[in-house]
Amino acid sequence: MRWRSDMVKEKIEIEVNGEKRILEIEPDQLLVDLLREDLGLTGTKVGCREGECGVCSVILNGKIVTSCLVPALKADGGRITTVEGIERDGELHLLQKEFIYQGAIQCGFCTPAMLLAAKNLLDQNPRPTLEEIKRAISGVLCRCTGYQKIIQAIQIASQSFDIPAQTPRLAQD
Amino acid sequence: MEKRKKKVLLKEKVKVLELPVFQEALGVVGKSEIRVDSQDKVRGKLLYGADMEFPGALCGKVLRSPYPHALIKRIQVEKARGLSGVAAVLTAKDVPGRNGIGVVIPDQPVICGDKVRYVGDAVALVAAETEEIALQALGLIEVEYKSLSPVFSTEEALRPGAPKIHENGNLLATSKIRKGDIAKGFMAAEVILERTYTVPFLEHMYLEPDVTLVTPHPEGWITIKGPMQAPFTTRKNIAAVLGLPMNKVQCIQTPIGGGFGGKEDSPIDLGAKAAVLAWKTGRPVKMEYDREEITLTTAKRHPMIIHCKIGAKKDGTFVAFEGTIYDEQGAYASLGPLIPPAGGVHVHAVIMLAGPYVIPHVKVDGYLVYTNHPYGGAMRGFGAPQVNFAHESLVDELAEILGMDPYELRIKNCVELGSETATSQVLDQSVGLKDAMQKSKEAFQWVKLWKPGPKPEELEKGEKRRGVGMAIGWYRTSIGTDSDGAGVNIHLMDDGSVLVYQALTEMGQGLLTTLSQIAAEALGVSLEDVRMVIPDTDVAPESGPTVGSRSTTLMGNAILMAAEMIKKPLLESASDILGLPVERLIAKNRLIYDRDNPDHCIELKEAAKRSMMLGRRMMGQGWYTPPKSSLDPETGQGTPYFVFTYSAQMAEVEVDLKTGEVEVLKLVAAFDVGKAINPRMVEGQIEGGVMMGLGYALMEELVIKDGIIQNLSFQDYIIPTSMDTPEIIPIIVEHPNVHGPFGAKGIGEMPNIPAAPAITNAIANAIGARIYDLPAHSERVYTAIKDRLNKKV
Numbered sequence: 001m002r003w004r005s006d007m008v009k010e011k012i013e014i015e016v017n018g019e020k021r022i023l024e025i026e027p028d029q030l031l032v033d034l035l036r037e038d039l040g041l042t043g044t045k046v047g048c049r050e051g052e053c054g055v056c057s058v059i060l061n062g063k064i065v066t067s068c069l070v071p072a073l074k075a076d077g078g079r080i081t082t083v084e085g086i087e088r089d090g091e092l093h094l095l096q097k098e099f100i101y102q103g104a105i106q107c108g109f110c111t112p113a114m115l116l117a118a119k120n121l122l123d124q125n126p127r128p129t130l131e132e133i134k135r136a137i138s139g140v141l142c143r144c145t146g147y148q149k150i151i152q153a154i155q156i157a158s159q160s161f162d163i164p165a166q167t168p169r170l171a172q173d
Numbered sequence: 174m175e176k177r178k179k180k181v182l183l184k185e186k187v188k189v190l191e192l193p194v195f196q197e198a199l200g201v202v203g204k205s206e207i208r209v210d211s212q213d214k215v216r217g218k219l220l221y222g223a224d225m226e227f228p229g230a231l232c233g234k235v236l237r238s239p240y241p242h243a244l245i246k247r248i249q250v251e252k253a254r255g256l257s258g259v260a261a262v263l264t265a266k267d268v269p270g271r272n273g274i275g276v277v278i279p280d281q282p283v284i285c286g287d288k289v290r291y292v293g294d295a296v297a298l299v300a301a302e303t304e305e306i307a308l309q310a311l312g313l314i315e316v317e318y319k320s321l322s323p324v325f326s327t328e329e330a331l332r333p334g335a336p337k338i339h340e341n342g343n344l345l346a347t348s349k350i351r352k353g354d355i356a357k358g359f360m361a362a363e364v365i366l367e368r369t370y371t372v373p374f375l376e377h378m379y380l381e382p383d384v385t386l387v388t389p390h391p392e393g394w395i396t397i398k399g400p401m402q403a404p405f406t407t408r409k410n411i412a413a414v415l416g417l418p419m420n421k422v423q424c425i426q427t428p429i430g431g432g433f434g435g436k437e438d439s440p441i442d443l444g445a446k447a448a449v450l451a452w453k454t455g456r457p458v459k460m461e462y463d464r465e466e467i468t469l470t471t472a473k474r475h476p477m478i479i480h481c482k483i484g485a486k487k488d489g490t491f492v493a494f495e496g497t498i499y500d501e502q503g504a505y506a507s508l509g510p511l512i513p514p515a516g517g518v519h520v521h522a523v524i525m526l527a528g529p530y531v532i533p534h535v536k537v538d539g540y541l542v543y544t545n546h547p548y549g550g551a552m553r554g555f556g557a558p559q560v561n562f563a564h565e566s567l568v569d570e571l572a573e574i575l576g577m578d579p580y581e582l583r584i585k586n587c588v589e590l591g592s593e594t595a596t597s598q599v600l601d602q603s604v605g606l607k608d609a610m611q612k613s614k615e616a617f618q619w620v621k622l623w624k625p626g627p628k629p630e631e632l633e634k635g636e637k638r639r640g641v642g643m644a645i646g647w648y649r650t651s652i653g654t655d656s657d658g659a660g661v662n663i664h665l666m667d668d669g670s671v672l673v674y675q676a677l678t679e680m681g682q683g684l685l686t687t688l689s690q691i692a693a694e695a696l697g698v699s700l701e702d703v704r705m706v707i708p709d710t711d712v713a714p715e716s717g718p719t720v721g722s723r724s725t726t727l728m729g730n731a732i733l734m735a736a737e738m739i740k741k742p743l744l745e746s747a748s749d750i751l752g753l754p755v756e757r758l759i760a761k762n763r764l765i766y767d768r769d770n771p772d773h774c775i776e777l778k779e780a781a782k783r784s785m786m787l788g789r790r791m792m793g794q795g796w797y798t799p800p801k802s803s804l805d806p807e808t809g810q811g812t813p814y815f816v817f818t819y820s821a822q823m824a825e826v827e828v829d830l831k832t833g834e835v836e837v838l839k840l841v842a843a844f845d846v847g848k849a850i851n852p853r854m855v856e857g858q859i860e861g862g863v864m865m866g867l868g869y870a871l872m873e874e875l876v877i878k879d880g881i882i883q884n885l886s887f888q889d890y891i892i893p894t895s896m897d898t899p900e901i902i903p904i905i906v907e908h909p910n911v912h913g914p915f916g917a918k919g920i921g922e923m924p925n926i927p928a929a930p931a932i933t934n935a936i937a938n939a940i941g942a943r944i945y946d947l948p949a950h951s952e953r954v955y956t957a958i959k960d961r962l963n964k965k966v
Contacts (some may be wrong), residue, residue: 002793011903021674023350036224040812042217042218042220042224043217043218044217045221045223045380045381046223046380046382047380047381047382047430047464047887048463048464048886048887049463050464050886050887050888052886052887052888053380053464053887055380070672079916082217083215083216083217083218084216084218087216092215092569096215096216098214099211100207100208100211100212100215101207101855102209102856103205103208103853103854105208105211105215106431106681106682106683106861107213107379107380107428107430107431107680107681108210108213108219108428108430108681108858109221109379109380109428109430109431110380111214111215111217112217116213129500133345133895134895134898135895135896137244137895138894138895138896140895141380141892142380142895143376143377143378143379143380143431143433143861143865143892144431144681144857144861145857145860145861145864146860146861146862146863146864146865146893146901147860147893147894147895147898148860148864148898148901149856149857149860149866150895151895151898166950
């Protein structure tokens, strides 16, 4: 339930989790509200609406963004991945599995954003160092886990991560 | 070790409790099972309160006081009421029942009528069709205040003639401990050290903002849904506010995105406000607080000023301890005051101040004082992190003065099986403190890393210096009150599946999983056969609140009791089928088998089916109350808490001598948890708790100027990020608790307690100067370094 004005609607075309969507939106609508309210993708959370806590993070055109700061209009023509889009045909992503096995989840409120930050890292850098992992998730706050088990889950996932052949940047080790 | 101790103690005629013996190897308990809610959480499918659809709901908003202390002279709501789309604008006189909420004393108005007591106090409520209209309506309400002199510290508040915040004055409570003869104790001391420590207000900063969804029913009852740690306390308060009997208020917990004690008070606050709006309008109401509103208005960790003085012999033996705590309650009582005999933040802090040490002469006085600041409530540790910082800093500095290794000084004086505490409680079981210390010492390589702090000239050399520090601590399981029961109902179905009806809440700690493990173990089914109902006060028996590190232990015991009621008839049915006496039957992992010939077995569900067919009992009920707590209000002597969890933590830090910045490199944290029902989740509590402690040590504080909080958002109120995470080594030690299910005791809060002093003691070891006020942010550390260099001591 956020601000709703009577402004004229604008049409945008976006790709969400691999699916093309043509949507009528209000010009002042934020991406987070578009995802949660119009598309029902409530895996993207709201913690502060100021781009500080990071729990609304999604991947937009290969970059991790806090969707509470992105006007939906700016996403026009873009490709968006939310937590609902990282499993394939009911099979959990490797990161999701390792988050479960390593105990990287507690209250779960930061988990979707953490997964996306981690996925975006591994997509671009399949064999990150410890420091690179820490930096990649540093925009998402977690008050429960102390981060160690999240970092471990990402490390373990990265070790068994298949590096796509076309990935320009190969393993660093 | 434990056995030898027992013998020695028996000789000294100290009664030590016998440990329970488990006949069978455990099937589910003690294993790091994956969380039962993990699938939904990684897939983003779990619906938290804000994710739930709530069609037709009005949006509830609160008009808040900009003054810390003022009289409300006049309030004009007509313009706001006239705005199209506004369903209700309510003031104090519209509250149908008691205009007061509070876990202990209902001194906090739902809507302030005559006066406001802190910046953020509620003066009017609005319900409107949209958030936009609700906010617009707030702007149309006119309030005329008459400002009163505010009181911003315990010192000011206790001054004679200070403005009275509440009618009965500003001193809300006092508590004391009198053990031995304090004057005699200090006479016998050869070294005396006296210090003052201060700790600030802290915000929980759970990531999920508070939200409540309230539905009034035409039949005259009401449903409150939202994240809540204490659905039954919420129910009790809202019933009083609406003037309804408790059975007409239903509280349903939605999944909690972090609580840490904060969601004990806040659901009452939001719930009561939204309930009044819903009751008046007859329509559902949704009320959300945004981040700033949460920081502005909800309960905090209490700030304290702690004076303490310790006396010891030259060989390090402690002989006397004296302390005074000025505990700032803020505007409302929340969980500060006494819940007899030993519940409430204030008395808990007083009880814990002398630390887990054997000291023959102890005197402690505590003053709990109202001010015009936000109110202190429960936050992970409930008064213990504050006093632990004090006693562990003091003992550490004493070691320095005595020229002793701080580890040696602690282990010389700390409690063990049979020891007597400051309240003269004899620790008659489950005391693994020395074991935890020993194990952390080895894992940390304390002997290799620790050396006395630097001389001043050493500080002038180099850019960075490393140091190591440690701290020990203890924390109760359960809350030390007379009213601490936990109830559960369990139903076994004829297909062998199990439904558990209870209402302690999952907030990330893993309760759903540990309780399922206990239920599965007790009934002999597998983990996936157990489902816990959503906590709902209409469905589950009174379970008490999810606080005080009580849930696994108390509810675990209640589950064992309930399971026993089902198991007896179940085994009778199995006995019919197998043709064996009940005594020879074991139920485990979905099978019931002959103890002497495990291959002779049936599936458990066959016995369940037979039980159902014959009308044998398929449900069990458990109600567990822990051993009675006692505390003499005059002397502070008694047995306040029936068991304690113990911890030893060690930290290595690196201090930048040019800037005062501190980096924590390594944390070792060992805990005697009695029995880890799920070791990986215990580790999760440890790692998360010590990192919250790292925040307490180095960065977290609410900065309040003239009653106004300066850092409401995550941008200004800094909590640890992944970049701050050092290597954390969690260590589990198990000295079984005879009163715990399978020997378990609490772990939720303990990790948050000794982490801060372990880190500040490491800073002291690195720079040879001490930090007496939390947090030890770079400015304070920098100043400490400069002061030391200037004084050359």
